[in-house]
Amino acid sequence: MALNVISLYDLLKSIPTEDDIKTLLFSFKTLGSQDSAGADDVEYFLHNKSIQFEKMDLARTYLVMSTYKSKPILVGYFSISNKPLTIPNRQFRKLSNNLKKKLLGVGFKTEQSSYVVKGYLLGQLGKNFSNEAILANCCNGNDLLQIAYKKVAEAHRIVGGRILYLECENVEKILNFYKANGFNQIEDYESENGYCMMIKQLKDII
Template sequence: MLKVVQLLDLIDSDEMPDEELKKLLFTFECKTVLGEESDVQYFLREKAVQFDKMALSRTYLVFSSYHDKPYICGYFSITIKSLIIPKRVFAKLSNSLKHRLMGMGQKTEQANYECKGYLIGQLGKNYSETAKTAGMISGDDLLELAYDKIRESHRMVGGRVLHLECDDIPKLKDFYSRNGFVELENYESKNGLRLFVKTMDKVLKHS
């Protein structure tokens, strides 16, 4: 059975000193295809606590159990962040996507297009030996848990679009496309990442 725990609750808890929390976060392992530390692993270990304390994002740990002992099987990080689409990229979108994204959007002072919404900053599975032995959570399940938290926020503050950036890796891009995200093909971030978007009406349909 999966249990979602907000990182901020652990930070504020008197029952988990900083060193114990750090040790817990370091049980999460996720390498790149080249065997290097991934951004997903680095964020959880080195930045997540600071980001939560500064209210820059909210991180949620997903726990399962193996031999009656809880372990982190995955996590996700979300924040409220507007989607900014450069004018040159927006011009090449299909008319239907333009309408869904910007029906209530607006132009910025730089003539870019802005749409209020949410960002999935991080989403990843634990590839530690414990997690692999116990049976890893699926990416679909992890994404659905993230949707649950985004829906809760949407009921309170609204928002029209969900977006995320990911590495230009076919398997990763196929995963998000299969889950209803649309890649903005003419967009590339400063870090060489690809942008995927999904309108909130489609996220809400799964609730």
């Protein structure tokens, strides 16, 4: 079954009232887990923050659509930001020398000794677990990542960049998913939110 990608930015430009858009966004449901609270964040972002982020040009959200019984349905979404990865000096010093060398191969140190590398933040990635989306059964996490890669590749051709990165919970199932898709975890790194950092070089995507 074909998947179509719709930019939330384009929807906001073409549809005069936001109520219809919000109806679509609120059709997205996540699957709760005792091991992970992040699923609630994925749902909350789409319902309550995605439109604001579009208007403020903080991120671009893409809705992945399919059909079920000839009716269009939202099966997943992702959001991307053109945002460099910055690791504070106190965190950078904790990394192994081998990892420091690898990171400095794609980034640089600032005057404040923070580590910076130009790239893109995969802020959100989520599959819809509403009843209709489950019945349609036409999209999984790997599909969403492949679509996100294409959007990142388009951005790279225009403005460059070295990595795609994301923050995720320290949950084995989540970490294994991204590792299976070629992301590497920055060991001994924890974000301000207590999340793990995963990175993938754009040369492996474009």
